[in-house]
Amino acid sequence: MNASAQDLTAGLELLPQFSTARDFAIDCDAADILAPYRRQFELPVGANGQPLVYLCGHSLGPAPRAALDYVSEELAEWAQLGVSGHHTATRPWIDYAQNFTKGLQHVTGALANEVVAMNSLTINLHLMMASFYRPVGMRDKILIEEGAFSSDRHAVLGQLAWHKLDAEATLVEVAPRAGEETLRIEDIEAKIEELDSELALVLWPGVQYRTGQAFDCARITRAAHAQGAIAGFDMAHAIGNLPLELHEWGADFAVWCSYKYLNAGPGAIGGCFVHERHFTSSPSRLSGWWGHEPQTRFQMQPEFKPAAGAAGWAVSNPPILSAAPLIASLEMIRSAGIDEMRAKSIRLTAYTERLLRERCGAGLQFITPEAPEDRGCQLSLRVAGGPRRGRRVFDALSDHGIVCDWREPDIVRIAPAPLYNRFVDVFELAEQLCAALKEIS
Ligand SMILES: Cc1ncc(COP(=O)(O)O)c(C=O)c1O
Structure with missing residues (x-):
């Protein structure tokens, strides 16, 4: 890649x-x-x-040793501080997301406000598709690779059903050529071009989970954009494995988990990238209080005002115990x-x-x-x-x-x-x- x-x-x-x-x-x-x-x-x-x-x-x-220390520290501070730990913990829980920004920037090639650690991968995929898969008229098709990771395919099928669309007609899959194991970039580009103005979203892995094939995400993004479609990426097998340049490549969104090459532990908090070009239009989203602008979040106003940047897609307050290991792991990756x-x-x-x-x-x-x-x-x-x-x-x-x-x-x-x-x-x-x-x- x-x-x-x-x-x-x-x-x-x-x-x-x-x-x-x-x-x-x-x-x-x-x-x-x-x-x-x-x-x-x-x-x-x-x-x-x-x-x-x-x-x-x-x-x-595997577990970074510092991850064990960080989790123990959070448990001890919870025991000692109770609710005041939101503000007085060593790493105040209220602003916990900021602990990930530099590390996530390093591994994704994003601007600081384009990344956020939150939820798990498949949930994040749904949140991103809720905002960026907006079928209109004939432009309703989603392109994925044949043999995509089951959860990604389930999520795509779930979105199509949610929009009351027929998956047979709207889900398009690109397969390797007969007798070949992996995909050719020119076949992906040709399919994107063929789908033309019917293509709404290309959802592609950075690295394919079964074959280990890495893709040129910049090229896939360019091809999708040339047809007026959104380019979204599942970076589960790419993040922490390959240097990424999500901002430079122009990807619209990306999602990932942190338990593979980010070594943040089973079920660790995942993450999302949203390109800054989407911040001005503020697309509709499935919102929650942690995506509300932090300055006024606790005024508990009935209207939702999204936080600037990818943080506006957060929904719930972060699970500190499954997030602490990611701090340790990102520190190690930045140092290496x-x-x-x-x-x-x-x-x-x-x-x-x-x-x-x-x-x-x-x-x-x-x-x-x-x-x-x-x-x-x-x-x-x-x-x-x-x-x-x-x-x-x-x-x-x-x-x-x-x-x-x-x-x-x-x-x-x-x-x-x-x-x-x-x-x-x-x-x-x-x-x-x-x-x-x-x-x-
Ligand atoms: C490519 C890919 N997509 C989706 C998932 C599912 O992730 P989660 O259970 O964190 O939603 C995985 C998990 O290994 C994966 O490798």
């Missing part, structure tokens, strides 16, 4: 010195300037007390720097692919695109021999302390993440994967 030239070089530089030996992985870790960040995480251990090889940040990132993280991620994922290709040969099919600009850290693999064998290989990995996941019908997803994964983690994955492929017929 718009990787810089420097990023690409960083990925490819690795390859000339590449070796399948463990020492090579050890040397890469020794040279890794982000290596110290691993110690800032609590990493899960197995039943035998040994650390697991945690490659599952595409699903749930999303560009540094991406540079390491490109190397680590390139190493993973190269090592698995050399050591496991035809035993694996790589679903995720090979070019660094077309993926983040995730690699999606299919095990040769069919889904039953694939599942057995996946189970063997789990039994040997490798944490990754299985997506029906036949995909193993692994995500070496730059803040806490080492090259030796990937080496260990390769060892276990090769052994499983040999043992399981």
